[in-house]
Amino acid sequence: MENTHIVKKFDKNLDKLKARILEMGELVLHQVEDATAMLGAFDPVEVDRILQLDLTVNGLHKEVHDRAELLITRRQPLAVDLRQTLAPINIAGELERIGDHAKSTAKRGRILCRSSTEETVLEMIRQMSTKVQEMLFDVLIAYTNDDIELAAKVRMQDKEVDTLNKNLVKSVINILDSQASGNSESLIQLTLVSRNFERIGDHACNIARYVHQISTGEDLKASI
Amino acid sequence: MIDLTKKAGFGLDQRHRAEQRFQWAGKLAIATSLLFLLVMVGSIVTDASGVLRQTQIAVDLDLGPENVNPSNPQAASYGRIVKSSLRDMFPEVTRRKDKKRLYNLVSPEGSFEIAAMVTDNPALLGSVQTLWLTASDDLDLFLRGKVDISLPPKQRRISDAEITWIKILEDGGQLRRVANWGFLSSGDSREPEIAGILSALIGSAFSLAVCFALSFPIGIGAAIYLEEFAPANRISDLIEVNINNLAAVPSIVFGLLGLSVFLGVMGLPRSSPLVGGMVLALMTLPTIIIAARAALRSVPPSFKEAALALGASPVQAVFHHVFPVAMPGMLTGAIVGMAQALGETAPLLMIGMVAFIVDIPDSVLEPATALPVQIFLWADSPERAFTEKTAAAIIVLLIFLICMNLIAILLRRKLEQRF
Amino acid sequence: MVDPIISARGVDIFYDTKQALFDVDLDILPNKVTALIGPSGCGKSTFLRAINRMNDLIPSCRVSGSLTIDGQDIYDPAVDVVALRAQVGMVFQKPNPFPKSIFENVAYGLKIHKLSPSKSELQDRVEWSLQNAGLWNEVSDRLDQPGNSLSGGQQQRLCIARAIAVQPKVILMDEPCSALDPIATAVVEDLIDSLRKEYTIVIVTHSMQQAARISQRTAFFHLGTLVEFGDTKTIFTTPKDERTQNYITGRIG
Structure with a gap:
């Protein structure tokens, strides 16, 4: 405006509200990035830090809520x-x-590090992570600038994440079918991690819908 | 630390002093005006106090058949009877000049008093009766100590001989002082001891009644039309300016108008309260119109608006809602106008209400005089006793005014609606 | 689609040479509350007063264009303004009960229009009006007391009772709650909502929240023009015109 x-x-007041959201977004973005890093190279200290970060995110969530309430x-x-x-x-x-999904991802990193992991699957997960981080970044930019077009782009990207997730599940099933490998646990964990990223994509997509709604007043929940 | 004392600056001392000065000046102004009022009322009341009582003198009158024909008592010469009685009381008085002074003890109106008494009570006839007659104004003044005896006899209205007679009469119990109801119940007279205020009072009342009956409805009607209905144009402005100017026109001009139009053109009876009231109405109209318009303007327009919005016609809106609320204010204006009219002399002089009128008027068409004119006439008379009458007439005028205001206040209280 | 009860086409209103309203087209639907909003001097009150010709009181006021109620032109020379105002009642900003009793206040309209021939009928109508204005329970035992002895909110409801007593088709309200406290406002707003079943209400208000709460349709006026008119929900959530947006969100336009 x-x-x-x-x-x-x-x-x-409105600016401050926006600033809190962006602050929160930045933290969450880092959480996702760091949690992804944990999948390959586990670091218990880092995991604790990520878990700790989640408390900050929750605190910000509460603050946003309070500010909005006061403003109304x-x-x-x-x-x-x-x-x-x-x-x-x-x-x-x-x-x-x-943030919760990032936290859950980081926790699963702890289990994954106990056994060897399938590198191809892990690579797919990294790909997904990059994608959702990109979406998250874009949607925060879109929110900052009230950019409906960028928000629409983010919503379209969600499909790519879904496809990646589907492919990953397919490949895990293939691996499980073809060989009686000993690392089925890590494969299942990776599937769950993949699901986390798929959910993160969905949330980013939801944020994009809100960005659209702010500017147009149109609620997209029922459509796309 | 915030200084809240007088030393805080802001020119406080000077401001407080200015405040004190103003308050004292105000109190002084009120005290001065109160003092003036007190002096005025005091002097009038002291002057008027003499009118409360009158002196009567007891005279033995021979009302035998040789003096009064019982079949026609009105034809008798009571003056002669009085004179002979007085001569009998003081046989030593022989000189003509002294006799005249002796007769002067009784009011020249004494003979009419006897005639009235005889008419009321024919049983008095046929024998010698002792009757109380009104004493002359000079005797009355002397008895009340208003005559300076230290002056040489030539400079006073009462001679040494008279003083002796009065002393004798007083000692013989032949003088008495009674309440002077005659002042309120009789008309004017050449003789101050007999002169009364009633004809002037009735004349004023009639004039004011005519004045009110004419000016109130016309004034209120004009005000309502001008304020609520008249279109806002040049003509309305012109009328408004003229009404305001009329309120400032000297009243004698209205008198001249009355003289030429009401008496000259319309041929209405001269000196009558009808014409007086009409002239006073002319004079009062602008005052009433201006006051009524102010009262109408002070009614919140929301009442009229609400009535109009309900579908009332403009006349209904005004007469149902604006008029009742404005009524007390209009009444006040009317009373102010009436009070002005009551005190007005000049226009009444022009239409002949200054004539000497003894009879009490029965209708608005009969010649009459008015209170302020009566006051003017009495103040103009040479007899000393008329000074007292003048003061008393002023008090009657003031009481009349207070009564009018009282009625107005009562009416206001009855009509006043809180909103 | 329901036919509009009041319909304005190309309405211009002038005060002398100054134009207060420019080419207004507006349809007011029956049994709806239509709110007119806009900054002071935007012409919303002028438009409201044009509907029952209260503008006639201002000699310099001139109306052109077509303003019809139930298909009849309000400014047709054949229209009797008294008959019009009997059909289009009005409630003002400041509660203005007559300085008479509560009963007389409500009965006044009935009396001047001779709507209740008998005394008992008059009493019934007054009771009905007060009941519909939600005031009966509060004043039934003191109908003979002056109307201005009531509280501000009660006075305003008395004015509404007075307006509905003559059973108009339309009730115009010029900021009816601006002089009332929030509780009294809430009671009047509730009353307006219930009156909607019987009457068409046009209300001018400065409170956007109030317009949003009680109206179904909202018109936004700005500098004498009708900027936007539509469903209240749309006007207050997604106004199309930027001037509307700026006004309702309190922005410098």
Whole structure:
């Protein structure tokens, strides 16, 4: 919005809300990146740090919620303002879930390190991770700039993640079918990790929907 | 530390002093005006106090058949009877000049008093009766100590001989002082001891009644039309300016108008309260219109709006909602106008209400005079006793005014609606 | 689609030479609450007052274009303004009960229009009006007391009772709650919502929240033009015009 509010504090409040979301997004992005790194080279200290980070993310989630609540009480926002106030509550929720998935990924890294892992599958997971990180980054940019087109692009990318996930499951099944390998546990864990990334993609996609809703007031949940 | 004392600056000392100065100036102004009022009322009341009582003198009158024909008592010369009785009381008085002074002890109206008493009570006829007659104003003044005896006899209205007679009469119990109801119940007279206020009072009441009956409905009607219905254009502006100007026109001009139009053109009876009231109504109209318009303007427009929005016609809206609320204010304006009219002399002089009128008017068409004119006439008379009458008439005028205001206040209280 | 009860086409309103309203097209649907919003001096009150010709009180006011109620032109010379106002009631910003008793306040409209010939009928109508205005239970035992002895909110409901007593088709409300506290406002808003079943209501309000709460249709006026008109939900969530957006979100437009 190029027009500023008559009440200057209103703009500041909205800006702060946005800043918290971006802060949260950045943390979560790092969480995902770091958790992915844990899959190949496990580091218990790093895992603890990631788990610790999740608490910060949860704290931010609460702060966003409180700020939004206060803003509604004080300013009674309407139209685009209302969506700019309500969307962060949902976006923060999505980000918090992404953080949970990152946490879960990092935890699974602990189990994976006990046995040898299938490198091809791991590579596919890394690919997925890169993809969702890209989506997450883009959707945060889209949110910052109210960029509906970028948000639409993110929503389209979700399909790629889904495809990657499906391919991974297929290859795991193939491996399990073809050989009686001893690392079936790690394969299943990797499938679950893959599912985490697939969910992260979904959450990023949801955020993209919220970005679209803020600008247009149109709820895409029922469509695409 | 915040200084909350007088030393805090802000020119506090000076401001407080200015405040004190103003308050003292105000108190002084009120005290001065109260003092003036007190002096005025005090002097009027002291002057008027003499009118409360009158002196009567007991005279033995021979009302035998040789003096009064019982079949026609009105034809008798009571003046002669009084004079002979007085002569009998003071046989030593022989000189003509002294006799005249002796007769002067009893009011010249004494003979009419006897005639009235005889008419009321024919049993008095046929023998010698002792009757109380009104004493002359000079005797009355002397008894009340208003005559300066230290002056040489030529400079006072009462001679040494008279003083002796009065002393004798007083000692013989032949003088008494009684309440002077005659002042309130009789008309004007050349003789101050007899002169009363009633004809002027009735004349004023009639004039004001005519004035109110004409100016109130016309004034209120004009005000309502101008304020609520008249289109806002040049003509309305012109009318408004003229009404405001009329309120400032000297009242004598209205008197001239009355003289030429009401008496000259319309030929209405001269000196009558009808014409007086009409002239006063002319004078009062602008005041009433201006006050009524102000009262109408002070009614919140929301009442009218609400009524119109309910579908009331403009006349209904005004008469159901604006008029009742404005009524007390209009009444106040009308009373102010009436009070002005009551005190007005000049226009009444022009239409002949200044005539000497003894009879009490029975209708608005009979000649009458008015209170302020009566006051003017009495103040103009040479007899000393008329000074007291003047003061008393002023008090009657003031009481009349207070009564009018009282009625107005009561009406207001009854009509006033809280909103 | 329901036929509109009031329909404005190309309405221009002038005060002397100053134009207050420019080419307004607006359809007001029956049994709906239509809110007129906009900054002060935007012409919304002018438009409201044009509907029952309260503008006639201002000599310099001139209306052109077509403004019809139930198909009849309000400004047709054949239209009697008294008959029009009997059909189009009005409630004002400041509660303005007459300085008379509560009963007389409600009965006034019935009396001047001679709608209740008998005394018992009059009493029934007054009770009915007060009941529909949600005031009966509060005042039934003191109908003879002055209307202005009531609280502000009660006074405003008394004014509504007075307006509905003559059973108009349309009730115009000019900021009816701006002088009331939040509780009284809530009661009046609830009343407006229940009156919608019987009457068509057009309300001018400065409170966007109020417009959003009680109206089904909202019109946004700006500088004498009708900028946007549509479902209240749409106006307050996704206004199409940027001026509307700026106004309702409190932005410098």
